[in-house]
Amino acid sequence: MDIVEILLKILFAILVVVVIMTIAAYSVLAERKVASWIQGRVGPNRTALPGLSAIPVLGRFLVRMGMWQPLADGVKFLFKEDPLPGHVKKWYYCLAPVVALVPSLSTVAVLPFGAYWVNGVEYPLVLANVDIGILFILAISSLTVYGIVMAGWAANSKYPYFGSIRSSAQMISYELAMGMSVIPVFMWANGPATGFGDLTLFGVVAAQKDLWLGIWMPLPAFVFLVSLFAETNRLPFDMPESETELVGGFHTEYGSFKFGLFFVGEYAAMAIGSAVFVVLFLGGWNFLPTFGFLPDWVANPWATWGWFGSVVSVLFFIGKTLTFIFLFIWVRWTLPRFRYDQVMNLGWKYLVPLAVASIIIYAIVIALWDTAVTVDHIKPETFGPAPQ
Amino acid sequence: MAKVLERKPLTFAEKTYLPQVLGGLKITFKNMLGKKVTMEYPEERPNIPDNYRGVPTLVHDPNGREKCVSCQLCEFVCPPKAIRITPGSIPEGDEHEHVEKAPQDFEINMLRCIYCGMCQEVCPEEAIFLQDVYSLVGTSREELVFHKKKLYELGGTRPDQHYKWDVKKAAEEEALAGNGHH
Amino acid sequence: MPATTKEVDMQDVAARGADYGEELHGEEMTLNMGPSHPATHGVLRLRLKLDGDFITECDPVIGYLHRGDEKIAENMTYNQFVPYTDRLDYLAPLANNVCYAIAVEKLANLEVPPRCQTIRIICCELARISSHLLGLGVYGMDTGAMTTFLYTFTEREKLYSLFEELTGARFTTSYTRIGGVARDIPEGWLGRVSNFLNQFEPKIDELDNLLTRNKIFLDRTKDIAIISREDAIAYAFTGPNLRASGVDSDLRRDRPYCGYEDYDFEVPIGTVGDAYDRYLVRMEEVRQSVRIVRQAIDKMPEGPYFAEDAKKIHVPPKAKVLTSMEELIQNFMIVTEGPQMPAGEVYFEAENPKGILGFFIHSKGGGVPFRLKIRAPSFCSLSILPKIAKGLMMSDVPVVLGSFDFVMGECDR
Numbered sequence: 001m002d003i004v005e006i007l008l009k010i011l012f013a014i015l016v017v018v019v020i021m022t023i024a025a026y027s028v029l030a031e032r033k034v035a036s037w038i039q040g041r042v043g044p045n046r047t048a049l050p051g052l053s054a055i056p057v058l059g060r061f062l063v064r065m066g067m068w069q070p071l072a073d074g075v076k077f078l079f080k081e082d083p084l085p086g087h088v089k090k091w092y093y094c095l096a097p098v099v100a101l102v103p104s105l106s107t108v109a110v111l112p113f114g115a116y117w118v119n120g121v122e123y124p125l126v127l128a129n130v131d132i133g134i135l136f137i138l139a140i141s142s143l144t145v146y147g148i149v150m151a152g153w154a155a156n157s158k159y160p161y162f163g164s165i166r167s168s169a170q171m172i173s174y175e176l177a178m179g180m181s182v183i184p185v186f187m188w189a190n191g192p193a194t195g196f197g198d199l200t201l202f203g204v205v206a207a208q209k210d211l212w213l214g215i216w217m218p219l220p221a222f223v224f225l226v227s228l229f230a231e232t233n234r235l236p237f238d239m240p241e242s243e244t245e246l247v248g249g250f251h252t253e254y255g256s257f258k259f260g261l262f263f264v265g266e267y268a269a270m271a272i273g274s275a276v277f278v279v280l281f282l283g284g285w286n287f288l289p290t291f292g293f294l295p296d297w298v299a300n301p302w303a304t305w306g307w308f309g310s311v312v313s314v315l316f317f318i319g320k321t322l323t324f325i326f327l328f329i330w331v332r333w334t335l336p337r338f339r340y341d342q343v344m345n346l347g348w349k350y351l352v353p354l355a356v357a358s359i360i361i362y363a364i365v366i367a368l369w370d371t372a373v374t375v376d377h378i379k380p381e382t383f384g385p386a387p388q
Numbered sequence: 389m390a391k392v393l394e395r396k397p398l399t400f401a402e403k404t405y406l407p408q409v410l411g412g413l414k415i416t417f418k419n420m421l422g423k424k425v426t427m428e429y430p431e432e433r434p435n436i437p438d439n440y441r442g443v444p445t446l447v448h449d450p451n452g453r454e455k456c457v458s459c460q461l462c463e464f465v466c467p468p469k470a471i472r473i474t475p476g477s478i479p480e481g482d483e484h485e486h487v488e489k490a491p492q493d494f495e496i497n498m499l500r501c502i503y504c505g506m507c508q509e510v511c512p513e514e515a516i517f518l519q520d521v522y523s524l525v526g527t528s529r530e531e532l533v534f535h536k537k538k539l540y541e542l543g544g545t546r547p548d549q550h551y552k553w554d555v556k557k558a559a560e561e562e563a564l565a566g567n568g569h570h
Numbered sequence: 571m572p573a574t575t576k577e578v579d580m581q582d583v584a585a586r587g588a589d590y591g592e593e594l595h596g597e598e599m600t601l602n603m604g605p606s607h608p609a610t611h612g613v614l615r616l617r618l619k620l621d622g623d624f625i626t627e628c629d630p631v632i633g634y635l636h637r638g639d640e641k642i643a644e645n646m647t648y649n650q651f652v653p654y655t656d657r658l659d660y661l662a663p664l665a666n667n668v669c670y671a672i673a674v675e676k677l678a679n680l681e682v683p684p685r686c687q688t689i690r691i692i693c694c695e696l697a698r699i700s701s702h703l704l705g706l707g708v709y710g711m712d713t714g715a716m717t718t719f720l721y722t723f724t725e726r727e728k729l730y731s732l733f734e735e736l737t738g739a740r741f742t743t744s745y746t747r748i749g750g751v752a753r754d755i756p757e758g759w760l761g762r763v764s765n766f767l768n769q770f771e772p773k774i775d776e777l778d779n780l781l782t783r784n785k786i787f788l789d790r791t792k793d794i795a796i797i798s799r800e801d802a803i804a805y806a807f808t809g810p811n812l813r814a815s816g817v818d819s820d821l822r823r824d825r826p827y828c829g830y831e832d833y834d835f836e837v838p839i840g841t842v843g844d845a846y847d848r849y850l851v852r853m854e855e856v857r858q859s860v861r862i863v864r865q866a867i868d869k870m871p872e873g874p875y876f877a878e879d880a881k882k883i884h885v886p887p888k889a890k891v892l893t894s895m896e897e898l899i900q901n902f903m904i905v906t907e908g909p910q911m912p913a914g915e916v917y918f919e920a921e922n923p924k925g926i927l928g929f930f931i932h933s934k935g936g937g938v939p940f941r942l943k944i945r946a947p948s949f950c951s952l953s954i955l956p957k958i959a960k961g962l963m964m965s966d967v968p969v970v971l972g973s974f975d976f977v978m979g980e981c982d983r
Contacts, residue, residue: 038416039720040425158601162623162964235714236786244609244712244968334412334780336787337714339965340623390818391836393850398785408784415776416717425724439753441738465905467650504653504744509752510905512891512898518738550892 013127016108023318024267025070027325031267033066034329044069077260085155085253092154097254097261100147104268107137111275112202114285114314117303124202125310133201134186137276138179141231144269145171148233148240148250151262155253163249166340167240170230173347174237178227180355181220184362185213185280201276205284209299212289214281219358221281223351228273230347233266235332239340274324275317282320285313436520441505443521444496445543446536447514451554453484454540455515458491462507462516470500471507486557494536498524517546598626601964605634609712609968612978614952620964628959628967630952635982643942647908648674648748651942656742658944659980661704662697662923663743664733671746672827673918673929677911678748680880685873686750687829692763692866693736693745694828694920695859699770700729701923702810702852702859705975709849710781712972713790718780725773728766735759748909749884750876760867767860774856782853791846795958795970798843805957806950809925811974814851815843821921828920832869833862845973852975883909908937924948924977944983948976 029044036043044066052059052068062068084090110133114125130136145168152164186199189207204213214221230237241249251262278284286299302309338346401407427434436442449455458475476492478485507516521542526532534542604615613634619627639658643651655670656663668690675682682690707722730740735756737743745752781787797807802815812819820837822830838854840847876884885904890897904910913935919928925947932941951974962970 034420035716036426037420037424039717040419040422040724041720042424042426042428045428158599238714242714242965244714245965247608330413330416331409333717334416335409335715336710336781336784336790338786339790339963341963342789391838391854393838393840393847393854395841395846395850398783398788402783402785405785408786412780412784415779419721419776425727437735437738438756439738440734461902461905465647465650467646467653502653502742503739504742505738505752506650506653506744510885510901512901514888514892549889552892 009127013109016113016127017105020105020108020268020271021264023271023321023325024264025074027267027271027329028073028263029066029070030325031329031332032069034326035333038330038333047072074260077257077263080256082256082258087156088253089154089156092150093253094258096147096151096154097258097265098147099150100144101261101265101268103140103143103147104265104272107140107272107276110136110201111272112200112205112279112284113275113317114310115205115300116307116310117300120303122206122300122303124200124205125314126202129200129202131198131200134182134199134204134280137201137272138175138182141269141272142171142175144265147262147265151250151254152240155250157253159246159248160250160252163240163242163246163252167233167250170233170237170239170340170343170347173344174227174230174351177223177347177351177355178231180352180359181223181227182280183355183359184217184220184366187359187362187366188213188217201279201284205279205286208283208286208289209296210290212281212283212286214283215289217281217358217362219354220362221277223355223358224280225277226351227347228277229328229331230343232270232273232328234270234328236335236337237343238332238337239343242337244337270328271321271325274321274328277324278317278320285317285320287316434522436522440520440522441503441508441518443498443524443542444501444503444507444516444518444539445521446494446539447517447543447546448540449548449551450545451551452545453487453553454490455513455546455548456491456494457487457513457515458489458494459512461510461512465506465510467504467506468500468502470497470502471495472497484553486560487553491536494539496534496539498526498532498534499529513552514546514548517543519543603967605631609971611708611971611976613982614971614976614978616955616959616967618959618964618967623963623965625959625962625964625967628955630955632949632952632978633982635978637983639983640942640944643939645938647905647937648911648939649904649909651939652746653742653744656744657979658946658983659701659922659924659927659948659977660741661977662701663741664693664697664737664745665701665920665922666927667743667746668694668828669918669920669922669927670929671748672920673916673931674748674909674911676918677914677916677931677933678880678883678909679912680749680877680883682750682877683874684829684871686875686877688866688870689751689755689875690746690828691830691833692863693751694922695863695866696729696732696763698859698923699856699863700726700733702856702975703729705923705972706777706781706849706852706856709969709972709975710777710787712968713787715780715787718777721773721777721780725770728770732759732763732766735762747876747884749880750874754875760870763863764867767863771857771860774853778853781849788846790966790969791849791973792844793842794845794966795962795973796842796844797954797958801954801957802843805954807925807954808947808950809921809923810851810855811848811925811947811951813838814840814847816840821919821926827918833865835859835862845969848973848975880909904937910937911935911939919945922947924975924980925951927980944980946980946983948974948978948981951976952981 033043045064047066047068048063049068084093109127110130112124112126112129115122116125117123148167149164152160155161185204189204190198233240243249246252251259254262283289287301288298290296290298297303300313302312305312446454446456458473460473460475463471463473472495473491474493475489478487478490484490503518505518508518519542599620601618601620602615603618604610605613610616615631615634617629617631618625639654642654652667652670655666658666703722703726707719710718733743734740736759737745737752797815799816802812802817807815816839818837818839823837835858838851838858840851881900882904885901886897891901911933913933915930915932917928917930919926926945927947928945930943930945931939934940959967959970
């Protein structure tokens, strides 16, 4: 690897982080806007940059949409006085927001978000197309809980303590269901679809050319989605925060920039979670499933468009992700919240068994499929492209 | 008649949470597309109905006379004791000399006022009105104690149906003139 | 170098573990909830002892909103106290006004004309709708469904516009006077109320769909804080909280005032007495109130809106005060000396949205009560907390408090 390539990678990584942070910031705006629309309100609609809002028609529209609100929020978080309560454990108190944000951003490294085509062969647009893709994501994203636990502990106050205790229990429980629900996906991706493979997420997307897994694996998709809600602490599972009983949960004692980090971290986790869901169950950047009989170009109509095609694929992927972020927000403003022990019940008594059942069912189905259909036809050239 | 509220057990479908979640999502989605109820305040202003009880003000009659005669009934009735009147007499030679009194100072402490409208209700002169001013700000306590000048500024002029004192004056003048005839 | 052995003192881990077994009971945590906490609806403070997530002891601390209303009443005339009744149950000021006015009128042995009574009934029931709407919305928010709160608030806002038109203020209405109401209903107001009710019913169905059979909501509320029939009576529960425990009692029907006997409505009662039943009862009461208001609109009689013959109690109409000496003097007399009441004691209670609001008035004659005692339903509802909170989880506290639908302004007075 020469120096240029390394620099390129770094540039690429910065770009991706910037995009993720932007999406997170605008998810906050989306949350506020969607919440207010659902509730018959208007939402933030005043923040205007001088000059930009003077653009004839569009400017007014952008202001009404609150387009500059994330900027204003960011500036506010940055320049507010940063309070450091006297009773906190300072080192951990300052460390916690960072620990909460970093894992969500690290997981981006292995997440493929688009594709490029060289001579008709598809290669993923990804920072690191490592073999252990999904394991890496599951492992790193579960580190977020340390940030929350640390925050609750360091705040040295009872409500944050409750929040963080609940959060750790909840995260551990739902990790399990989440991890198990992706097993059928990889069984399929490494079995009938591509013959053999590994745990790269690119392989999963490639395996979904014919049929998005969400369509024929609704059960694992459902379990994964519910666990995702729990993992990102979104209503109806927002135990760590549950503002009516725990005031603000783990971030009760935080303010200003540190709170901002938690806040962005939460939305970044939500964005990444949605992206992972799209990759695993909704065909990633594929346009439409071919269902086995439609022509191949339906999956990726932009495969022959050169670099422009890659950009379109990335945009399409982001579009799908945003739809999911909208779903997250929509659900949040519709449902009541579970009680803490009910969350545990739901996780252990329903989701984990469901996940196990889906593993068994799909294992049998895939094994039968393999025996009946695939094995005979397996030829070396049908293997998926080797990882880069 | 008592109506015992039944609690129908949930059906199996409902126990899976899903139908209600989807139904709820449908409702919220419908509302999302619906009309917004927010009033965007500084641009849109609320409709103030006729009898609205806003900031209490003192009014002039159409002839420009201050209607308050400092009878202090409002001061008496004011439940939170927000009003303080310093009565004064009308100087000799004034065109409203025929009215016995006018307040020297009329003080309403807006920090105490509860906008109950009792002052307006009991005023025998229709001099104090709770009008449609609803937005009131001040940066100090002193600023929010309204004195006579400010109150009249806020109040403006209200129509008068009776011109009670003018009628009295006219009657007196007529009586005087009548006396001359006798 | 010769090898040396160093002795390390290893503790007997197993023995230590066994010792731990005895100590592993954990500590109780004292958690202070309120007076400024999103779940405690105002300024209630709860001192909770928690064993893990379970409450072992709950000690409500009240009085943060004490303003001495009862003492204030002794220092002012009967009419002057009307604005203070707004501030008891500040979510249903109109109903408080009516209850207080009827109590004083009972002391004076005064009959108000039918139009005034019908206006008062509309006021009471609209106040009930508005209060229950807030109760239900906040209950939804306590369980985490923020949107229901905003939906009910939207409806309440419309109601407040109606109140504003009727009384001149959105929140602190101060509408009744001893012997009548402050002013007649404005032109076309009844039609607007009717329009409101028509569009309101689909909205309440919407709320119903969002919560009533939602399993998450049921999980949170069903079989939580069950109050038995006996307990409810023993703790002097009233209103929807009492009816939710299965006691069939409603003053509007059992001891009608204001002409409630002429209206057709049902009294909803619960079967179990848990938090969910309290929700159901409120939901049904809102619908019944809509019925009552509709009937009242239909039968609104013509006539005076205050007791015209009560010359020593109700101030004369403004036009007469301005023109006639007799009425002017009367105006001054009533305002300065207060409405003249006979000596005696009277207790009147009315079915308010939160329960039975009672006024006990001890008069020694004249325009000022000698003693005025207020019986507030919220106070009684809260008094059961130490008993039922035991064994609940901390997350249940908002739900239980929400289900009581209490108001601290009334509890602390």
